[in-house]
Amino acid sequence: MSAEPLIAGLPLRAEDVTAGYGGDPVIRGITVNADPAEIVSLVGPNGSGKSTLLKGLVGIVRVSPGRVLAGDLDITNKPSEEIARSGVGYVPQVDDVFAPLTVRENLEMGGYLLRRSELAARTERVLAVFPRLATMLGRPAGKLSGGERKMLAMGRVLMLEPGIFLLDEPTANLAPKVAAELLEEHVRQLAVSGAAVLIVEQRARSVLAISDRTYVLGGGEVRMTGTPAELSASPDFIDSFLGGGRKPAAAPGDA
Amino acid sequence: MNAFYLINLLVYAAVDAMACLGLSQQFGIAGVTNFGFIIFQAAGGYAAAILAMPPDSANGGFQRYIGGWHLPFPLPWLGAAVVGGLLALPFTFLVGRRLRGDFAAVGLLVTAVLLNLLVTNFVPLFNGDAGISLIPFPLQSVLNASTQAYQWVFTAVALLLCVGVYLFLRRITESPYGRSLRAMRDNDVVADSLGKNLLSLRTGVLVLGGAIAGLSGGILVSYITTWSPAAWGYAETVVLFAAVIIGGAGNHRGAVLGAILVPVVFEEVTRFIPSSNNLPPNLIPSLEWVAIGLLIVVFLWFRPQGILPERKRVIAWPAPARPLTAADADGAGAGAGDGGAGDGDATATLAARAAERPVERPGGPGGGQAADGAAGQVLLQAAGLVRDYGGVRAVDGVSLSVRRGTLTGLIGPNGAGKSTLLAMLAGTLPASSGTISYLGQDITGMPAFRRARLGLVRTFQLASEFKRLTVLENLLSAVPGHRGDSLRGAVRGRRYWGDDEQAAIARAEQLLERFGLREMANRYAGDLSGGQRRLVEIMRALMTEPSMLLLDEPMAGVHPNLARRIGDQLVALCHDGMTILMVEHELAIMDEFCDPVIVMAEGAVLAEGTMRQLRARSEVVEAYLVG
């Protein structure tokens, strides 16, 4: 791996966050945090609210009540573009690149906030992290393979060297080998270079392997938290994925 | 007020009301935005003119036009309607395809502008921008057209025709065919998946609206005896749209009200404004246009449903009179229920339709024992199914069999291929290789709607109810082979399709009772909660009397208590002979209800058994954790 950019990481704090899409809230009272140079993962079965939490953190879904802090800055419910300007980078699960634009143009969009003089140097640094992208700079992003696209999506965010990196199921739809490479090499490098990384994943085992800490979500709440070692040893951990023995708590309100 | 003034007013009212009714049927009921509407009225007018006129050499030959066959009344008016209707046919290519609504509307708008331009400039066709004049009154050669008596009779005929159009449109709209039009308006993709032929429905309303517009043009032409292209720029269509929007799109009385309020009132108001030589000559008409533009924007903002909004179709509850016969209870009838005693004709056709279904079908939710259901018989079988797409192998050699009367769960982590497999079984996605058979019949290449007719029906994950239809109407819209669900059937009236409807309502009632949504029957489906809408989706699938259901995540986003209730219902259905294959993520539900459960991972079947058995198997556990 080539020399990594050094990022000024920011601590991320989500305090007692409740959020939803209009009717009943999907997530309730969630508190998670991630420190610079840390990889924190969020795992849990489908429907547990992982994606919703990330969307609440970046201003796509309304958080009420709750607080989100990036460093000292309160970014709760701010517009997405302001949150991005506050040093929070977000790789969504779908629609993660500008499909009609080329790879180079995607990176340029990622570097929108940079000064012209910085753009070229930053692009070089990002390409050093994802060297495969350098071979396809002129190709429209819509024509990339799954793994290449995800690398471009991450590269686009990396252009700003955000203090906090949020990733929503980056390995979804990727072949196992590509997924492994993405997590073990590229995501790990993000933390190595100083960013606070919060990653939502379905592939619990794989992401646990690179995480410093993990939160297990279920039914819209945090069910367990701990280091990968602690969780793997716990029988409850497996149960929370396979639904056995744990009935979801009845929530107030009707169907 | 003198008599001629009143006659004038009434004739214009009749013509405008007729045009607005036609437009409302297209735009308000069927959701077809025809910005070229005015061309159909114009075409009808010209058709009536050239049919009624003597050859163009007559009257000193100062006009040039085609036709001139000097036909007697009522042929010019009939011709007007026919031409208006036929003219719709070339434009169906714009509305049949999956073209964005606004793009298609623009295409029609442009056509109106250009056709007007062409007619204005091409003299031999319709005398260019001078238009045609001296058009004969109906029966002019026999009667004296300038007497008041004649004029009153003319007016009466025009009004009668307008009333006739109103009644006719009411008849076809308040029928299962009308319900299908409204369903198409609300969600055309779902209507399509329920077997509604979108192209045919839209063509139907375009032609019908065109014919009505043409007739109105013919009447107008016969009254004012002249016609010129200046009368139909595209702005005239905008006036009609304003009328329909203000009066209430989707409501026939609203269309008439709008016609009275907009074209007629506007026309009349100008008579009462004192004319003054100081004002520029165009000022009042221009301000009228400005007012119409303002009204459109204002109404769409403050009251888009119009003054008389579309009425909710409330269906009498419980369904009246006709008792359920034993045949109904078995559910052994064909697609639309038993015809009942007395209508031998109906029973014969019902029997014919029954022959389309395979003989062996378990009773649907109508209850009762499965007639000759051999429990445990294999209903659906797949062998070596593969799906390759975009360089990815989503399904990798899956074989499974589903037995009658079982509630089978299909689980697995994200990306395991569950939804893809379901879609292949249902016919919405083709298999790259492998075979599927249903009741011993090979259905591998069969399209989805055919499989549905065999009794293999799927539901969809995303919200797919028809929001502006009631819950009951949503269920009724799914009934296949309903007699009233065609234009011909609708025209023949309730006497023709009433029995089918009663049977369908009875079945729907039972389903609503069963799923606990009886009180919601007459509420708009769009007003229900997410979980309730899920139930509507399932009930709607059940209305097609399937023998096997393929459910795609029916509990997604549903409150756990409701999910449990849905699960109970599904189990009960299986006791009655239904077979269900269900993709789900809620593994707690699988525990309680499904047996067997099939686990998929990375495109292949990993294991099969009860949830308890599966949880004990390490490879299953690994699959979920590895993802």
Add this chain to the structure above:
Amino acid sequence: MSLFLAAVGFGLVTAAVLAIAAVGFTLQFGVTDVLNLAYGAVMIAGAFLAYVLNQAGLSVWAALPVVIVACSAGSVLLNSRIYTPFKQRGASPITLVIVSLGVTLIIEFGVQALAGGTSVSYNLAQGPTLRAGGLILTAVQIAIIGVSLVVMAGVHVMLRYSKLGKAMRATAANPALARNCGIRTGRVITTTWAITGAMCGLAGVVFGIDAGSFSPTSTDVFLVLILAAVFLGGPGQAYGAMLGAAVIGIATEVSAAFIAADYKYVVAFVVLLLMLGIRPSGLLGARA
């Protein structure tokens, strides 16, 4: 042959006017997803404003900046006060189109109420006639072509090299992701309407100059040409609109050399319906 070349000459001028109009229209659609059918109305309002100033003694060219500013401001208001509120309410695309038709009526007939319904013309000397290789054009016509080329170059530079141009392209491609890049999409949209509104005003004045005489409803037919050019190139594609303008502009005028002049717009009409029927994303758009 000379007839043909003369037609090509006319075609170039029409293409020039059309290019300015079509590029503005298509960019509005690209960032807001609205078919702003009131575009023609704003054009003619601009043309009439120039006429009024012209009658008051100002040269048409001097009136141009005033018109540009006025139409720019008007367009921004149109989007922020009318289209955006409707969109925020979840109005369907067809509702927005009907709204735009209503606005068209308000503007066009508002102008007619003030100015009367007769056709008017600018006081503008056509200048010397220049001949080049069979083409015969007046100085004014050449000026129009020149202005159009300058505007096209400016649009190209803006889209490719300026920050705003990048932000516009990002916003049109994926607004949510653009915001993730820190792009203030709200401002981008407002700025886009300001610029395209200015182009609309400019297009209106050159339309008036080229048409010779015009009335408040003259742009009704011209809108058809705009739509044909836009859909030929692909809605939302600026370069597509330029290509479409060139093709439609020249094709309509050249066809007038062969078929009766009154029917030259039929070409545009046929092209538009063909594109809608076969490939609504246009020649340069991605296949849907």
